[in-house]
Amino acid sequence: MREQLRTIEERALAELESAADEAALEAWRVRFLGRRGELSLALRGLGALPPEERPAVGQVANEVKQRLETAYTARRAALEEEAVARAFQAERVDVTLPGRIPALGRLHISTQTLREIYDIFTRMGFAIYETPEIETDELNFQLLNIPPHHPARDMWSTLYTDREGVLLRTHTSPGQIRLMREMCPAPIRAILPGKVYRYEQVSARYEFMLHQVEGLVVGKNIHMSDLKGVLEAFARQIFAGMRRWRFRGSYFPFTEPSMEMDIECVICGGPGCPVCKYSGWVEILGSGMVHPRVLENGGYDPAVYSGFAFGMGPERIAMLKYGINDIRYFFSNDPRFLAQFG
């Protein structure tokens, strides 16, 4: 019987070594240490031994049982340790690796250009106002000296809404009337930036939505020379290194006299290229002295007050500054284009 106990112990210890997981370990425990396990079964034979041998054999059996239990506990602990080590290995984080740099956003090229414009004009004492993008025909046209059916309406391809007399503003000039009515009789020195909308066939040169920045100065003794000085100061800053510019007589119903400002073509520098249509000059804005009737519509007496106004397109300015030859790039959201700025 001692022999039998020894072989059980040997077999049990050998098999314990190969129990590789929780389930195998449990099966082993049931098989060798369970109530109906091999050891218990062997001990049933104890009764058949002569009484004087029983204590010694019983003691051996207890020792075997104890050794198996100890081995079992040790094996169990080893398996658990292995499992933990495996989990640590699998979830290992190498804290010495460089982090992933998240893609950073940037300001849109139009926003950047607008902010440059704001900086230049606020340094000259201009305030910034915003007025609605959805306008009435009255403010967008009539109060700016453009009555219904006036041929000058053709200067702007207009997007109308299905509400009679309501449209998407075609320019920021209706803001002139709004601001004058709010400020009258105080003097005004402000710019009015925002989006404008046009009913255009979209092409390299035309978009149906773009930005404008309107300028308006109203007060006593405001002259054309003030307008020219402000525009020159502006152009010199936004087009750093600009050498030549010119004012060219023009027509807008809401200014009289009216003029456009050209600068020497910043793309070719003068000799001529497709951007300046081989003239060496590019137009950057429209302007003029506020028409007396427009001053009146804003509440100012044109016998006492005078003013000037101008309107420019930041997208056009950015196209000239950076040599962008297609306005559609601005709002088609291609990151290859946008990422080049800022």
Ligand code: PHE
């Ligand atoms: N509103 C004009 C346009 O959209 C520009 C302009 C503004 C001209 C102010 C003169 C004075 O073309």
